[in-house]
Amino acid sequence: MARIAVVAGDGIGPEVVAQARKVIDAVLPGVAATEYDLGAARYHRTGEVLPESVLTELAGHDAILLGAVGDPTVPPGVLERGLLLKLRFAFDQYVNLRPSRLWPGTAGPLGSVKPGEVDLVVVREGTEGLYAGAGGALHRGTPAEIATEESLNTRHGVERVVRDAFARAGRRERRKVTLVHKTNVLTHAGSLWARTFEAVAAEHPDVTTEYQHVDAAAMFLVTQPQRYDVVVTDNLFGDILTDIAAAVTGGIGLAASGSINPDGTYPSMFEPVHGSAPDIAGRGVADPVAAVLSAALLLDQLGHADAAARVTAAVGQELAARTPGVPLHTAEVGDRLAAYAVA
Amino acid sequence: MARIAVVAGDGIGPEVVAQARKVIDAVLPGVAATEYDLGAARYHRTGEVLPESVLTELAGHDAILLGAVGDPTVPPGVLERGLLLKLRFAFDQYVNLRPSRLWPGTAGPLGSVKPGEVDLVVVREGTEGLYAGAGGALHRGTPAEIATEESLNTRHGVERVVRDAFARAGRRERRKVTLVHKTNVLTHAGSLWARTFEAVAAEHPDVTTEYQHVDAAAMFLVTQPQRYDVVVTDNLFGDILTDIAAAVTGGIGLAASGSINPDGTYPSMFEPVHGSAPDIAGRGVADPVAAVLSAALLLDQLGHADAAARVTAAVGQELAARTPGVPLHTAEVGDRLAAYAVA
Ligand SMILES: CC(C)[C@H](C(=O)O)[C@@H](O)C(=O)O
Ligand SMILES: CC(C)[C@H](C(=O)O)[C@@H](O)C(=O)O
Secondary structure, three states: OOEEEEEEEOOOHHHHHHHHHHHHHHHHOOOEEOOOHHHHHHHHEEEEEEEEHHHHHHOOOOOEEEEEOOOOOOOOOOHHHHHHHHHHHOOOOOOOEEEEOOOOOOOEEOOOOOOOOOEEEEEEEEOOOEEEEEEEEEEOOOOOOOEEEEEEEHHHHHHHHHHHHHHHHOOOOOOEEEEEEOOOOOHHHHHHHHHHHHHHHOEEEEEEEEEEEEHHHHHHHHHOOOEEEEEEEOOOHHHHHHHHHHHHHOOOOHHEEEEEEOOOOOOEEEEEEOOOHHOOOOOOOOOHHHHHHHHHHHHHHOOOHHHHHHHHHHHHHHHHHHOOOOOOHHHHHHHHHHHHHHO | OEEHHHEOOOHHHHHHHHHHHHHHHHOOOOOOOEEEEOOOHHHHHOOOOOOOHHHHHHOOOOOEEEEEOOOOOOOOOHHHHHHHHHHHHHHHOEEEEEEEEEOOOOOOOEOOOOOOEEEEEEEEEEEOOOEEEEEEEEEOOOOEEEEEEEEEEHHHHHHHHHHHHHHHHOOOOOOEEEEEOOOOHHHHHHHHHHHHHHHHHHOOOOEEEEEEEEHHHHHHHHHHHHHHHHEOOOOHHHHHHHHHHHHHOHHHHEEEEEEEOOOEEEEEEEEOOOOOHHOOOOOOOOOHHHHHHHHHHHHHHHHOHHHHHHHHHHHHHHHHHHHOOOOOOHHHHHHHHHHHHHH
């Protein structure tokens, strides 16, 4: 039976994670869960972000479920670099998976897009690019200061994530992959991505392909999000595009994500895209849907496609039944989702 | 009297530029215009993109008005790097100015945003960052390939564009500047931008400031574009954010831009954000509004704030009077705009 590590985290993290666990327990009884205390609270208490011993223990799990970490009093970057990005890199989570759907029953901000019409997934590279941490500064604090950031891209790293995107597209109805980059300006990295994409595409004649510059893709995600099926892109472009995709499909409140090591060498991590929302924490009003959808991605990754599909369908049922403006109760939503998923 | 260089370019470029010139001639009679033949057509005919002699001649003008360059048969990057970016760098056009308004009478894609509510300007750095062309590749075409792109940021370059943003904000009603970066990941460049921003902000106590990560800004541009006044950001983030801003305010068909050298050492360049649109070229149906708004930016930059304001007001009048779905005629729109501007 699967062993998962749970990092409930800060703010609304524990509240939404509790619902995700409720739903996992309903569809897949017997999952062993170990709680890990990481995030802003621990940082304030002990100064620790991610002790080496915890990293080692996490490595022994099949997957990690994370709620949200952070609060406004932690200096920016500390938990991002020390915890979230640290895990992505240490566990070689090279597929950063971010699906976006405009769910029937919900309203996105776009007048022209109808619920049900948008169903896309961004496969964002997770271990390279500008996130590599390669950069520096000279003459810091003087008028002569120069600061650099370097995007590092390897054939190894690009090819594996592009392969993942094509494999996913092959399992979807529309079978289309859009490569997003900026080949007209970032010529070296762009060429590597484009050539790799072409080579992998040649092995998948059943998959339709297209290329877009990142600025055009950002625009089309707003004007025609329906056109996308699978989008594959680099780490930073993926960071930006997935927030646009979330925005046009009802906001990050509904957005799930997985930082996946498809090889299974290390655990993958699943978390809602939203933050710890300290302003509404502890009141039992946070929407657990993003956390529950993240749990569905976790179940799918662990080979329980059927359980994952039931959880996703439960979310569809929940969202279709909601009345706009009616306040929700976190635990009640979790109860309903668990019930729908096993019905 | 001002001397401007006109690069009408390809596709609909000449059609929309003709209207922009019509309007300039109406509000500021006597501007001397010299035409330069650059773009895809010249490239196909002669293989030349931007001869050194033309660059020297262009330098002798007060400003450049460009329509659109490119067609699908020119290899990607040739005109972008060889012409557009070449001019931005050669003429030290460090302020890339992109205003976005949701004009009364027009409909954006967002259900919740009413015409008149969005009026923002992105001040995009134009001469540094990932556009510097610093990058390379090793073991190209082999499994061991690595490709890099480097973002270069100097205090000199950051400070001058941040100063420009604050100066613009000081002349606007809301007096607010939002810095957009990704300080939690791009720590070196992010720190330089943030420290510089703070230093300049301290000199402008009358201007409100805020900071947002680029992914959050991309999202808020979709969900709450009303919140922005002046946005200052780096070259690549600006490229992406301005296309989102254009998308939520009716599309790049209405978006104007200026690549500005505020020092006046070199000519600034003004162009619509849209491309050469070969599919509708030659039919007299292209909307010249973006080109005319670019002409307004040109007039403003040359010190004719009053003429610029009249052109902008003319566009407002034109857009407010349009009936959705009724086809437009490029030259008639130009005639109307010229008439409104001098009425
Ligand atoms: C918190 C931050 C480091 C992270 C990222 O940039 O990847 C976040 O924005 C995300 O998208 O998961
Ligand atoms: C054509 C291209 C080089 C250019 C850019 O990336 O700056 C364009 O997208 C723009 O925004 O003006």
